[in-house]
Amino acid sequence: MQTLTDPVAVARALIRQPSVTPDPGGCQQLLGDMLAQLGFAVTHLPFGEGAERTPNLFARLGGQGPHICYAGHTDVVPPGAEEDWRFPPYAAECVDGVLYGRGACDMKGGIAAFVAAVARRVAQGAALDGSISFLITGDEEGPATYGTRKVLEWMQAQDQVPDYCLVGEPTNPKVLGDMVKVGRRGSLNARIIVQGTQGHVAYPHRADNPVHRLLTVLEALRATPLDNGTQYFEPSSLQVTSLDVGNGATNVIPAQAEARLNIRFNDLHTGAALQGWLETVCRQHAPRARVEVQVSGESFLTAPGEETHQLVQAIKQVTGREPCLDTGGGTSDARFIAQYCPVSEFGLVGASIHQVDEHVALTDLEDLARIYETFLKGVGV
Template sequence: MAGPEQDPGGVVALARALIRCPSVTPDDGCGINALAAVLEGIGFSVTLLPFGEGTARTPNLFARLGTGQPHLCFAGHTDVVPVGDAAWTHDPFGGEIHDGILFGRGACDMKGGIAAFVAAVRLYLQKTPRPRGTISLLITGDEEGPATNGTVRVLEWMQANGQIPDFCLVGEPTNPGEMGEVVKIGRRGSLNARITVQGMQGHVAYPHRADNPIHRLLALLGELTAAPLDTGSEWFEPSSLQVTSLDVGNTANNVIPARAQARLNIRFNDLHTGADLAGWIRTVVARHAPRADVSIAISGESFLTSPDAPVEALRRAVHAVTGHVPKLDTGGGTSDARFISRYCPVAEFGLVGASMHKVDEHVALADLKQLTAIYSGFLEKVMG
């Protein structure tokens, strides 16, 4: 049996236990309940918060230790993406360890991160049995899915019950290649649009008797993509509009189709809002195709957390363990931090994400131990 030096705070054992819960979204696979039992054993008061109905019902939990300020919350998710069709070398839900590497779906995204934070709390409580302030966890089973009955709903509950923290740390894998490279203090917003241009079907030999929707669609897409949206801002790279699909469904060579559809995504920085971009898209579409149908969904606005005391404390904790001063970054995709940012300052730091969502997802045990030490140091700096 591994001693405390081999498994500080029990991080490896807990990571393996969580991986062995096959929590492929939306199925919890015992993940939330297993974590709840561990947290109660440490002394947390745990509230299970399932939201939704039927197959959309999502398991979540909120756990709290202590009272008063400061209130530091750790946020994460136990759900994982499917294992995929390709063959794994190791059982995706076996929690196998080979040559210092822990394999399994969720190893780095992000059951390993959850295990590291829980282990860090254990280590912190050994040094400070009666800490001041509050430590809490917001854990959802709906981050990899539609994200409708997970963190969003838990935050609403937290606000209604006076549980909003002073600062939140999200344990998503933020490091590209090695521990200590990146702390995320913001994310770009994301907008998805579906444009369906209605035309008039006809024979290609008699185009004057038809209205070709493809020509209209290409013209409006040409205008939308003609120039960059911006050149970036202080903390953000330039916004990006990408056409993701063009669909006509025409199987005939001599027929002008009745409709054509395109889909696009915009990842936008803090120079824009989702509403402004949606209005711009609708204006351009109306200019080229007045009868077009436009459907727009904004999955999150851009946000930026000021790099003040808690962020600096996190950077110092990272530097103390890894020797690296992490870059402050806002790149990448979206995460549940976009919801948390509406309520309190939030930053993200976790494991190396190179294998997330891939076959044979894995994490080095050394990285798990480093992350535990970083989180423990961060707790000491913030909580005192």
């Protein structure tokens, strides 16, 4: 128990278990053993088959409400060239008050802080007034097909859906206490393929130039802003990411041109509505165009309530900073959780994630554990 109350010791133990997505190494088994030691009922939930088989873990302590769930992932991105690291990426070296290692911030350090927070609550000897659970996937950094979404489906079937979920992703840009994520923008990727009629450039009247039509489509899409933002969201953004023709000749009008774009959208839109808008604009300017759309996540917002208030108060108490409530950045597994219960995100400083020499200050690990512990007390668990 003594070791589990120390977030640095827990983080070092987890980092020393290489777990590049979706290979769990021994990381999830180690975490499960730690939670079992604290009295959690631990269920390992591998989903998928063959190369897609994904390790997941659900653990719960207590059986009554309020039920607070902590969500995260044990998988990490590859370290790259290990010789470029100051220390081996899985050695978990501590030097001058800093812990180095792949996953130190994203997000084994965050998991360690929550384990330590719960261990301290258990060590106090009082019975929990509610219950605490862990939803841990091994496929957040990958396609996320058999990770958090599948665990949530299992949780719903087993009547294990929490009252509130806290995701421990590294949300702070510069300093611990900067930012709490209370939502995320949606993300839509689109491919627009415009068919034309090939011909000689000297006889354009005999051809139909798809490049010209595509450029007209793109300009029409860009001409009017999607919106001006909302209380918690910045304006939606459409960005053209690729324009391809594949034409190696200078005197030939091509038969086809295509573009790719991404829309990061706020809570004024849905993926389906945006797809309809794209298709309408394309029909107006390029009737033979084809639009292919993939929505990787819808926008969502957890309206600030008691749990978010208690999280902010805990951050203020430990760090002296009042975090802003933000919805920017990329997507996370919170987009899946939001379909089941209110969810917010708060973790470590993310400046070094996915980089060589990923690292975290030891003081930040301790402060995050104190924040999580104070939060649990604040919500009555």
